[in-house]
Amino acid sequence: MEGTVRKKAMIKEKMINFAPIIGLILVIAVFAILTGGKSISKVNLKIITNQFVMTALVSIGMVYCFSCGALDMSASGSLCISAISGALVGTKTGSFAAMIIVTVLVSLGIALIKGVLAAYLTLPIFIVTIILGALLSAIGLVLLGNETTISVRKMININNMTAINLTFVICFYIVALVIFNYTRIGKGCKLQGGNALASAQAGINAKWNVIVAFLMSGVGIALAAIITILKTKTVTASSGGSIGNDILLAIVLGGMPLTGGSRSKISAALIGAATITILNNGLSICNVSNDMIQIVRGIIFIVVVFITSMTYRTKLLPR
Template identity: 25%
Template sequence: MLGATDDGRQPESEPRRRERGNGRQPARNGNGRGFPIDVRLLGLAGVLVVLCLIGYITRPETFLTEENFSTMLRLAAAIGVVSVGMTFVIIAGGIDLSVGSMVALSSVWMTTLATQSFGPVVMVLCALLVGLASGLINGVVIAYGKVVPFITTLAMMASARGLAERLSERRTQVVTETGFSDFFRGNVLGIPVLVWMLAAVFVIGWVVLNRTTFGRRTFAIGGNAEAARLSGINVKLHTALVYGIGGLCCGIAAVMVVARTTSGASTNGLFYELDAIAAVVIGGTLLSGGRGSLIGTLIGVLIFTVLNSIFTQNNLDTDIQNIAKGVIIVAAVLLQHTTSARRKGKPRAPGEVNSSQLSGSKS
């Protein structure tokens, strides 16, 4: 065992000594504490600026207008909140394919005539509880039932969407509670309430992920669930809570979708899982878990929102948008694989997946 130096300090580890000798600061771990200047985040910001320039060049009369920016921010708000929850799940080594269906179920349940009769507060609470309960069900089945996250959330995706169709009888439920619409469709200090909601969720999520024991444990479980268990972390309970956070974010997003469309429908949230995973991956969060950044996720959401606006204003079909998203996701995953292989010094098979995603969380 290494002893202390003459002045009582512990000796430097070899990696830190090498980094200091090379004139580099030790690399920060994946939680991104202290809003560090990250080259990847700067690169993402550069991509966002380039896309805005492309939008201005192709549609100079409409792109850089207050109305268009307000529309883009409103559209980004709901998927942004879902992506915050997805970031927690993926950092913990999981995946959630049911987020879109949970948004649909929450939106339908909160807009039934029975729920609306109790007023806007009950409507919001209903959406939050439905989302939270759905997420916790995912987490409990994965953590305690030891079912693969992919299969569990795929089942929830089908079940929640089916229940939403059953409750709504496949009809759009219009919001008749004027107090709800007046508040959530309004502005505060000239900024839409929905954007304030996204900002609040993002700030709270960042603090929880980077400034609390819960966040540190989330990174630890995603990095190595077995090592986290041996260190005393209740991996099963923590995994269930992480999926609960994802579900709660879906409930919040449902409120935002209903506010924007003034209706609840079983078709709400379609492809939200694709959009959220794309934003998270583009933002630099590893699909294998253990490393990620909410700042990167937020920039990823804005990148896809601006991209969609460019496609829409140039009258490009939605299928082209989906193709572009798929290509971007694959490119981002390949980049992650290459970077990870270089960091570890040995290549990983392109199709290899983190063991925690295949077997569920260990405890």
């Protein structure tokens, strides 16, 4: 009897692990059929790759926050401010290096502030980051002043972004994977998200883990901000776009529980980012309006979160 129960549990575990991959394959197959093969054409695959990079970079870093139970809703604002700050410095100094350095430093500075707030405030961090996201967007408008767009075309002479995009994603994924799976930081984040009391009794410094987790997310946002500047060669108040919602959807579709814990995995970022990117792209090719795309995304998110909550039998909101 005990052996049968254990076997069923193992089968269930395997189904849970493979569900995101199966979902990704289904999304690819469905849109390949609906679009008559346009979604998997050579030209469109290149477009998907470039769209996938932004979500993937931020999602990889954000896994650290989610793994320790810190739901960050301010990614869009952080990316926007980082890109605007870097572009402003670049246009004033005429230095490409200064632009990149400032973009990275601003992103890490914002991440550090969020990490300290998450570590030392007793308020739920998702509420704090929602407010912070709105504040960052307002600061972006102030920085722009009377300008609506900052152009850095004179400093950038890059036309093919595919190689840069893939290099950024692959390198960041490898570094994040090694830290997450083979160091005390990653293991501590997962243990903290799974059971805060057990992690404290194990001697894990919860506050330090949260700060490091946000700094890792800051690295992902910094890389995405750099890609934004290089790709568009312009920066506006809407440069962050809907990246925050895409990240949330990507991580959920990638099979990661919002409460974090031992089931957290870096691969969820890539699988989820690919799924949401192909979904958005496929709906666009099918001439679905932006409003309907948002409705479809919302329905999918609710369904996946419901299934996830039933599977893990745990609270969705971070502790």
